[in-house]
Amino acid sequence: MIVTPLTKLLGIRIPVVQGGMQWVGLPKLVAAVSEAGGLGVLTALTQPSPDALRIAIRDTRKLTTKPFGVNITLLPTINPPDYEGYARAAVEEGIKIFETAGNNPGPLIKFFKSQGCIVVHKCTTIRHAKSAERLGVDVLSIDGFECAGHPGEEDIGGLVLLARAAKELKVPYIASGGIADARGLAGALALGAAGVNMGTRFMCTVESPIHHNIKEKIVASTEQDTVHIFRTLHNTARVFKNKVALEVVAIERKPAGAKFEDVRDLVSGNRGRMVYENGDPDYGIWSAGITIGLIHDIPTCAELLKRLESETEEIINGLHTTVLKSHL
Structure with missing residues (x-):
């Protein structure tokens, strides 16, 4: 004990x-x-x-x-x-x-x-x-x-x-x-x-x-499969590296920078919630730590x-x- x-x-x-x-x-x-x-x-x-x-x-x-x-x-x-x-x-x-x-x-x-x-x-x-x-x-x-x-x-x-x-x-x-x-x-x-x-x-x-699909996605991933968004907005968040997250990062890297309004629809909480419900890992933003590299079951x-x-x-x-x- x-x-x-x-x-x-x-x-x-x-x-x-x-x-x-x-x-x-x-x-x-x-x-x-x-x-x-x-x-x-x-x-x-x-x-x-x-x-x-x-x-x-x-x-x-x-x-x-x-x-x-x-x-x-x-x-x-x-x-x-x-x-x-x-x-x-x-x-x-x-x-x-x-x-x-x-x-x-x-x-x-x-x-x-x-x-x-x-x-x-x-x-x-x-x-x-x-x-x-x-x-x-x-x-x-x-x-x-x-x-x-x-x-x-x-x-x-x-x-x-x-x-x-x-x-x-x-x-x-x-x-x-x-x-x-x-x-x-x-x-x-x-x-x-x-x-x-x-x-x-x-x-x-x-x-x-x-959703079980998201659990399986975590098991199949490594510590390199997360990314930070909102860095330029000074509200950094580590999320799973999917298509939506990479699109947000690309918008933030534009020469003119980005405002929250530019990514609002992409980072919608409802879209993130739906990931967990429909099992599509690319549907929205969802949180994951680099510990996904240690999770195998x-x-x-x-x-x-x-x-x-x-x-x-x-x-x-x-x-x-x-x-x-x-x-x-």
């Missing part, structure tokens, strides 16, 4: 968090991760309204009695969602663990802490992590450049971020981005993390709601977490033996 400050704080067996993923963090997957010993996380903004989130929370509770959380990500948008409404609905439904991310999380964090909740906040820089620490978060999720979705604008990989976190942060932190197997988990623990956050790896499980969440747990223990024990031998 791997015991860390994260497992103790959250009441979970394995220090693995399923990151909040748009259109993916639905009750079946969330419950399966929690039942298997990790922390499943519902994605609030996948639901069309706070009332719909209430129903999703209740549906998840029908599938597991284990702890699970809710993710609320604040991102630049033309029509901001009712963040406060989602937050209140989740708290009123008895959720005690929240994953927050994005711009200006202060008011949300303050509200959650006033309600006695545990807050895990995702950051892409140590500077932002220290700011969140001052706001009173319980755990920091340190998101390296390897991650799917938004890695920030400073292009710093997880190895350096986690090593700095060990020296400079006071609260426990977990590694996010680039983790898909036991070596990643063992490495994160060696770097001082209390656990890991995995997104892309959980996309490619039996209980994941995305489609296990159940129970199989995946059991494997992570046992192989991580083997790796840690092997390192201990190596250290002892080196001193003989």
Whole structure:
């Protein structure tokens, strides 16, 4: 058994968090991760309204009695969602663990802490992590450049971020981005993390709601099959390298540059959602981390977490033996 400050704080067996993923963090997957010993996380903004989130929370509770959380990500948008409404609905439904991310999380964090909740906040820089620490978060999720979705604008990989976190942060932190197997988990623990956050790896499980064709596409791909879009718009996002993503990159590279309006139709959220429903990997933009180069099967969440747990223990024990031998 791997015991860390994260497992103790959250009441979970394995220090693995399923990151909040748009259109993916639905009750079946969330419950399966929690039942298997990790922390499943519902994605609030996948639901069309706070009332719909209430129903999703209740549906998840029908599938597991284990702890699970809710993710609320604040991102630049033309029509901001009712963040406060989602937050209140989740708290009123008895959720005690929240994953927050994005711009200006202060008011949300303050509200959650006033309600006695545990807050895990995702950051892409140590500077932002220290700011969140001052706001009173319980755990920091340190998101390296390897991650799917938004890695920030400073292009710093997880190895350096986690090593700095060990020296400079006071609260426990977990590694996010680039983790898909036991070596990643063992490495994160060696770097001082209390656990890991995995997104892309959980996309490619039996209980994941995305189309089987997309899961097979992940299995068939390598770490070279992602690309960054929105770089010139200073809102970088790592997505799967398909026809639509490459078209967006080409538009951004035009001599005159690009405005969001130039790519709006290409990057429509509805098109991205349809990828997961119709199974066409070229239909729209969809998130994927470079961990696709480490994913070679489609296990159940129970199989995946059991494997992570046992192989991580083997790796840690092997390192201990190596250290002892080196001193003989």
